[in-house]
Amino acid sequence: MSYNIDEKGYYGEFGGAYIPEMLYPNIEELRQNYMKISEDPSFKKEFNQLLKDYVGRPSPLYFAKRLSEKYNTKIYLKREDLNHTGAHKVNNTIGQILLAKKLGKSRIIAETGAGQHGVATATVCALMGIECVVYMGEVDIARQAPNVARMKMLGAKVVPALSGSRTLKDATNEAMRDWINNPVDTHYIVGSVVGPHPYPDMVARFQAVVSEEIKWQLKEKEGTENPDYLIACVGGGSNAAGTYYHYLDNMDVKIIAVEAAGKGIDTGESAATSVLGKEGIIHGSKTLLMQTKDGQITEPYSISAGLDYPGVGPMHANLYKTGRAEFIAITDDEAMTAGLELSQLEGIIPAIETSHAFAVFEYKTFNPEDIIVVNLSGRGDKDLQNYIDYFKL
Numbered sequence: 001m002s003y004n005i006d007e008k009g010y011y012g013e014f015g016g017a018y019i020p021e022m023l024y025p026n027i028e029e030l031r032q033n034y035m036k037i038s039e040d041p042s043f044k045k046e047f048n049q050l051l052k053d054y055v056g057r058p059s060p061l062y063f064a065k066r067l068s069e070k071y072n073t074k075i076y077l078k079r080e081d082l083n084h085t086g087a088h089k090v091n092n093t094i095g096q097i098l099l100a101k102k103l104g105k106s107r108i109i110a111e112t113g114a115g116q117h118g119v120a121t122a123t124v125c126a127l128m129g130i131e132c133v134v135y136m137g138e139v140d141i142a143r144q145a146p147n148v149a150r151m152k153m154l155g156a157k158v159v160p161a162l163s164g165s166r167t168l169k170d171a172t173n174e175a176m177r178d179w180i181n182n183p184v185d186t187h188y189i190v191g192s193v194v195g196p197h198p199y200p201d202m203v204a205r206f207q208a209v210v211s212e213e214i215k216w217q218l219k220e221k222e223g224t225e226n227p228d229y230l231i232a233c234v235g236g237g238s239n240a241a242g243t244y245y246h247y248l249d250n251m252d253v254k255i256i257a258v259e260a261a262g263k264g265i266d267t268g269e270s271a272a273t274s275v276l277g278k279e280g281i282i283h284g285s286k287t288l289l290m291q292t293k294d295g296q297i298t299e300p301y302s303i304s305a306g307l308d309y310p311g312v313g314p315m316h317a318n319l320y321k322t323g324r325a326e327f328i329a330i331t332d333d334e335a336m337t338a339g340l341e342l343s344q345l346e347g348i349i350p351a352i353e354t355s356h357a358f359a360v361f362e363y364k365t366f367n368p369e370d371i372i373v374v375n376l377s378g379r380g381d382k383d384l385q386n387y388i389d390y391f392k393l
């Protein structure tokens with residue numbers, strides 16, 4: 001059995017492409033071409049060159065000495081926070097913009113909630129000189145002013161979604177509508193391992209550079225490619241998918257996925273999708289999502305905007321269902337405390353999303369000889385005001 005995708009686009013029972021007929025030509029064009037293009041040597045050369053010179057890869061694998069001492073185990077940090085734009089998201093947007101160019105597309109659309117994916121998309125569109133339209137809920141535009149400013153500075157057009165709750169899912173609907181109306185010239189850059197096949201697999205492959213690097217970096221430092229544990233936070237699941245990718249079928253390596261429990265799993269204000277979710281269809285894929293008895297999607301809640309999503313990608317739904325990964329839900333308070341601790345033990349201020357992953361060390365005891373790799377998915381500059389307000393600094 002493999003934990004990777006099968007030829008039909010499923011991870012176990014999850015995945016597939018549940019889309020309106022009008023979207024079929026767009027998705028089919030991608031499905032038929034994404035592997036052919038991304039496996040082509042000229043594509044790989046350009047992708048790797050940009051990851052190196054533009055993003056700044058390889059990102060370091062850093063041994064966190066003081067954090068390791070505190071928890072009496074060996075902790076390495078995969079420094080995705082040091083990438084250009086401050087997180088892992090750019091690995092995927094670089095891959096997709098190159099793919100869009102090879103498909104002859106001249107226009108990019110994206111949807112964004114907190115604005116991080118919008119910024120990563122606007123960045124690569126500026127890099128390539130391609131028109132960029134980002135859909136964003138009107139409520140999110142008001143809440144995320146600095147990222148809206150960044151997107152505009154980068155030359156993107158930010159279009160408010162005015163329907164429904166005026167947040168991420170409404171922005172997604174607008175983006176879908178746009179794509180249906182512009183199937184020939186437009187590519188839709190999805191920001192995580194979610195959406196209809198082939199998106200989850202395509203995004204996972206672009207993020208897989210993370211575990212590809214961990215393998216040789218850990219070999220250099222510890223004489224083995226295999227850590228005992230991999231830890232990553234899960235919103236949609238892209239930084240986690242990248243961290244796990246080359247280890248999915250290697251049972252010597254244990255996998256921990258960290259979700260946002262918000263104010264607590266049982267409070268009704270949470271985003272612990274796997275634990276609370278039921279099988280259903282969201283954004284064109286069959287996965288686990290939080291919903292009411294009659295199938296209405298529940299509003300998620302987390303202090304971190306990037307984990308505030310009512311579903312998880314199908315890869316993670318399968319990792320949960322099969323028990324391949326251990327899922328841990330971390331509350332807002334636990335995450336904030338862990339973020340402050342990492343700042344003061346290592347001089348690294350993490351994104352609040354990432355802080356959730358570090359809270360695992362209070363939650364679970366590891367052996368002194370265990371080698372643990374945590375994906376430090378992003379830096380905390382964007383979250384400073386949140387930290388300041390929370391700790392009254």
Ligand SMILES: *Cc1c(COP(=O)(O)O)cnc(C)c1O
Binds near residue numbers: 088306307
């Ligand atoms: C967006 C984001 C996440 C959550 O997205 P995934 O697709 O689950 O990785 C996590 N960390 C950071 C820093 C982010 O910006």
